[in-house]
Amino acid sequence: MKAPKRKIKPEKRTKPKLAVIKFTSCDGCQLSLLDAEDALLDVADAVEIAYFVEARDRRLPGPYDVTLVEGSISMPEHIEQIQEIREQSKFLIAIGACATAGGIQALRNWRNVDDFVRMVYAHPEYIDTLETSTPISEYVQVDFELRGCPINKHQLLDVVTSLLIGKQPRTPTYSVCMECKRRGTPCVMVSKGVPCLGPVTQAGCNAICPSVNRGCFGCYGPMEAPNTESLGQHLLDIGAAPGEVVRLFRNFSGYAEDFRLASDAFEEMMA
Amino acid sequence: MLNTMTTPTAPVPHPGPMLTFPARILEIKEEAYAIATYQIAFESEAVRKTYRFRPGQFNMLYLPGIGEVPISMSSDPAESEVIGHTIRYAGNVTRAISRLQTGDVIGVRGPYGSYWPMERLIGDDLCIVTGGIGLAPLRPVIYHVLRHREQYGRVYLLYGARTPKDMLYTDEYEAWKQQGIQILLTVDRADPSWRGNVGVVPMLFYQLRLDPKKTAVLTCGPEIMIHFVIYEALARRISKERIYVSMERNMKCGVGLCGHCQFGPAFVCKEGPVFAYAAIEPFFGVEEF
């Protein structure tokens, strides 16, 4: 009946190589990885951290098995760099609102960037920047997107673990409300009239903001098939000004398509 | 405190319906592109000796950290110490299973769900209609018929696959035919070697003369195929009560506790996967139901 037991081979495989790269961003998502503390030691044990400037000086050349890319594409040289990184990476994960939606700096996509440059810099002629700040997926194929501003370290570890044990990473695409209700926070919108994007925003943060009495500001970007029109209309019904609704959608993940269309639509309504 | 008047209780306290049992892979046989049959046996002799399944039922196969997946048994129910599962590598769990080898251990719990009503069908002609991997949960029916050939009348197998290479269990067809199972095959796309039918499975009905009073239809496959099989069967005056359908829904727990596999009034993991068409008629074909 019994088949011969499979011989257990001594583990002698090389560790997968991990790279962490950044473009236009605040480094907060990389900090989430450093913030993983105990688990970080396990990560360092399980993978070879080949390139992670935030953490160490050593920079090993590619190719990399897994590359985490933080930040948006906002400068001309980024375009070539991200293509090079893509070529060097087996599995490329965009991490954070900048890399997945263009970030807060994508607010400039609604305006003329030259106006900003003139406003901010004494010598605007030294500044070479793109018209827009856009997600990594605008330029290269992305294998997985980890949302949030910043990303959630548990989700990050979950994704890394999935790849290590041979599983396609998956994170929930349903609403923040699911996590908010699981942790038992009374809805801030229903019980206090605080405008909240939770019902149209993707879960993953464990609903932090409502738990400290603030409305969700959508940093994880749109959930699966969000009904932004209905929520936006409801916010107007409970007394929010149209401009407030526009600002709510046009935030850290404001350039993500569903939020972008929503803020444009409510802006049009104001006009 | 539980109120005994209103709270139903089970006769025996169950140790935990999600508890999985280690089982070893004894043999892996490639059947077609990205489809293989895994013969497994429970590690525990006690479990191995008591485990029984009926044609059409499924097990939950488990890989630690990856997850669980419902897979129908495809082997002979009379030999339940070694259980066959024909698996298509499609999702996370099945793709991880594809990396396993003979001798590896997986978790198994079951059997779950309803079954093809072989006792009720005694004396009937059977018309088995299926496509692709849908033959897997019907192969135990064929094995059962072969063991009890005298109990059933004429038996037809109408089977289709995308290409001749995608057909399952082709090395067994000859043996089945010899025991009087009439096999009609069709493919969506022929290759140079193919001499048979080209087209969809339900068209094969036109090559048969079925006795509506004696015939039962057993079908499993994509919902759209089932739809047309039902149409053809009803057109031949086979009653709704005698058309049996195996349905697919998202079966996560297998024991009716997680809710995911609902299909109208039924939990597919409990009342299904095998239904008499008469029972599901009001809901079958309702879009996105």
Added chain:
Amino acid sequence: MPELTPTIGAFVSIEKGRLQNVMDALKAAGYTLVGPTLDEGAIVYDEIEGVADLPRGWTDRQEPASYRLQRREDDAYFGYVVGPHSWKKFLLPPRRTLMRVVKKEGAFVVVDEEEPAPRYAFIGVRGCEMQAIHIQDRVFLGGPYQDPGYRARRQQAFVLAVNCTEPGGTCFCASMGTGPEVGLGYDLALTELDDIFIVEIGSELGATMMRETDWRPAGAFELQQARDALAEARRNMGRQLDTTDLPNLLYKNLEHARWDQVADRCLSCGNCTMVCPTCFCQDVLDVSDLKGETFERVWVWDSCFSIDYSHVHGGNIRPHTRARYRQWLTHKFASWIDQFGVIGCVGCGRCITWCPVGIDVTEEIDAIRGEV
């Protein structure tokens, strides 16, 4: 009358402050008290120490998509209805580990099962909620496969129920036949009058917990006052629902235009299912350590409003909100009866209050019935 226990079925009367004695008796018997208490802007269910933690003198004003706390003019202990939490939070925790698995020599062993359950005493279970517990009993204990964790927590739970004398704005328990008076299954049931609680003794255990309390048999006028208050509550329901032949009504209207209309408003956020005291759907998560050596299987509350819920090979059964809302409503009011012999809604109104855009099930069903 100390040292005496009242008989089962008896109605007794206690001074309101004496409720603390009952709670002390429960604590002395090893129970963890959970009951209504004030959190940020809402009355939630959480661990309490005694009567001081109850939201005394507070009430809630509830309408579709709106819940507001208000001071009462009196200092009633139970002068509010149900909030965002329900008892399923304790009987069916939102996240629990079902088993732990450790890899060992090419195979694996199941090393642990669910954690032992605390003994809860539920303080302030309303009629709708008592029925919700009975409904989940049928789901988790009524079939051939039972949930052992649920069973353990449920069997040990003590129920101190409260009859509702002031229904809320989204309540319709009278239509569903679940309130305002609590049905069977409690150990003790309170009716709050101006100065006293009338306590009905529902079980031997309930009677025992009254031993340390200074009680007396309830007077005829007191009982009449309680009956009047409940009758008044029945007349003042915030909402109503015609429950006539609901299964056929819904099954015959699976293609009704109303499903499209409600889908325009529905956010598919899942709030209604999370706050519903009978919704029981759960997802199984597989958790692994980085080394791939130890694993957990974790159950979390899930919702039929998430797209992944209906995942099958090659896609999802219900990609559109229309189909997901229809699934939820037809399950609750029709197929639940086929599955568990009882309607899945208890009329508590939570799904109406806590829907961020105020979708009202009673209105939706009326519309399908053609009465709007």
